[in-house]
Amino acid sequence: MSAVEVSPRIRKTPLHAAHLQLGAKMVDFNGWEMPVEYSGIIAEHLAVRTQVGVFDVSHMGDIRLWGPEALRAVQRITMNDAATLKMGQAQYSAMLYPQGTFVDDVIVHRLGEQDYLLVINAGTREKDFNWVHDNTAEFDCQIENLSDNFTQIAIQGPNSRVLVEKLTTSDLSSLKYYWCRKILFCGLDDILLARTGYSGEDGFEIYVPSDPETSARVWGEVLEAGKEFGALACGLGARNTLRLEAKLPLYGHEISDTINVWEAGLDRFCKLEKPEFIGKEALLAARSTGLRRTLVGAEMIERGIARDGYKVLDPHAQEIGYVTSGSYAPFLKKNIALAYVPLEFSPVGSDLRIEVRGLGIKARTVPTPFYRRPKLALSGNR
Numbered sequence: 001m002s003a004v005e006v007s008p009r010i011r012k013t014p015l016h017a018a019h020l021q022l023g024a025k026m027v028d029f030n031g032w033e034m035p036v037e038y039s040g041i042i043a044e045h046l047a048v049r050t051q052v053g054v055f056d057v058s059h060m061g062d063i064r065l066w067g068p069e070a071l072r073a074v075q076r077i078t079m080n081d082a083a084t085l086k087m088g089q090a091q092y093s094a095m096l097y098p099q100g101t102f103v104d105d106v107i108v109h110r111l112g113e114q115d116y117l118l119v120i121n122a123g124t125r126e127k128d129f130n131w132v133h134d135n136t137a138e139f140d141c142q143i144e145n146l147s148d149n150f151t152q153i154a155i156q157g158p159n160s161r162v163l164v165e166k167l168t169t170s171d172l173s174s175l176k177y178y179w180c181r182k183i184l185f186c187g188l189d190d191i192l193l194a195r196t197g198y199s200g201e202d203g204f205e206i207y208v209p210s211d212p213e214t215s216a217r218v219w220g221e222v223l224e225a226g227k228e229f230g231a232l233a234c235g236l237g238a239r240n241t242l243r244l245e246a247k248l249p250l251y252g253h254e255i256s257d258t259i260n261v262w263e264a265g266l267d268r269f270c271k272l273e274k275p276e277f278i279g280k281e282a283l284l285a286a287r288s289t290g291l292r293r294t295l296v297g298a299e300m301i302e303r304g305i306a307r308d309g310y311k312v313l314d315p316h317a318q319e320i321g322y323v324t325s326g327s328y329a330p331f332l333k334k335n336i337a338l339a340y341v342p343l344e345f346s347p348v349g350s351d352l353r354i355e356v357r358g359l360g361i362k363a364r365t366v367p368t369p370f371y372r373r374p375k376l377a378l379s380g381n382r
Helices: 016-021 041-050 070-077 122-135 160-165 212-229 236-245 280-289
Strands: 025-029 032-037 052-056 061-066 090-096 102-112 115-120 142-145 150-156 180-185 188-194 203-209 231-234 293-300 311-313 319-329 334-342 351-356 359-366
Touching: 016 032, 016 212, 032 041, 032 236, 041 052, 041 231, 041 236, 052 212, 061 070, 061 102, 061 122, 070 115, 070 122, 090 122, 102 122, 102 188, 115 122, 122 142, 150 160, 150 212, 160 203, 160 212, 203 212, 212 231, 236 319, 236 334, 293 319, 293 351, 311 334, 319 351, 334 351, 334 359
Parallel strands: 052 231
Antiparallel strands: 025 032, 052 150, 061 115, 061 142, 090 102, 102 115, 150 203, 180 188, 188 203, 293 334, 293 359, 311 319, 311 351, 319 334, 351 359
């Protein structure tokens, strides 16, 4: 399939030419021309769940903070407790506005004694960097936007470790989920490898130099080495259905500047015992007043696919909420959705209707995540 027409101002990752050579269908995603699929969303989704998939996620942003007060700066702008991180450990967190809603969700990596890397979302790159810069000015630390320095390749699925180990001399058996280290990879020294991802599976994210020649070589070597493990190049379509099955939030959908931490159900990552962080006072006040809405998982009972923004109705066809994300779930073979509804409709088994093309299609709340890989605690960042 050929690329679609895009704006001349749209951005491209260093792997853009490689995607076109593979026949990827390209789309405009938050100002980036990105592959949405290669061999098909369902095939790519199932490859990640059962074998291994390879994604270009170079559109994601990277902010480094280092210096004598880097930890204090990170603690101020994120809701999780970065003081608990050991060297080489990572954590899921979020940056909040003073009202307790989301600037963005992030993954914080501790690279050194006072050296932290924040991985941020593609569509919020500039906003996030400005937020970090403006809210850490009082601290003795350096802030650097490294977003264009890396080609970020995600290798996800049950065969991800054997694939990565084929391209390095490092033994990764001791590298736990949400830890990172520098390794020799595809002949390149000091490549950051993190055991993280956005698929609900075990996996790794690799940060290589962003020059197109090096990036294309590494991408090609990963796919070639992965052939014996069933590896497929995967696009944003499968990335979205994978994260939805695993209930991993997406900025602008499950989290935004109008949704607070309690509503999103991300309180386990919010450490109110920290002395201070932006948004703490508002979250304490919101907790004392109680929730009026919450995020739930829903399964379609009747035929129909819920889409982002569709209205959620009660059994009497009164509008009560909205769908944040919805799709056919390829591995589960069901139509599923995430939605915000009033608390009284949140218990598992509650009957709902979702308006699909003017019809109130029956749905029911179900436990989440819809899919969980056994013995793996999941966290999210897109």
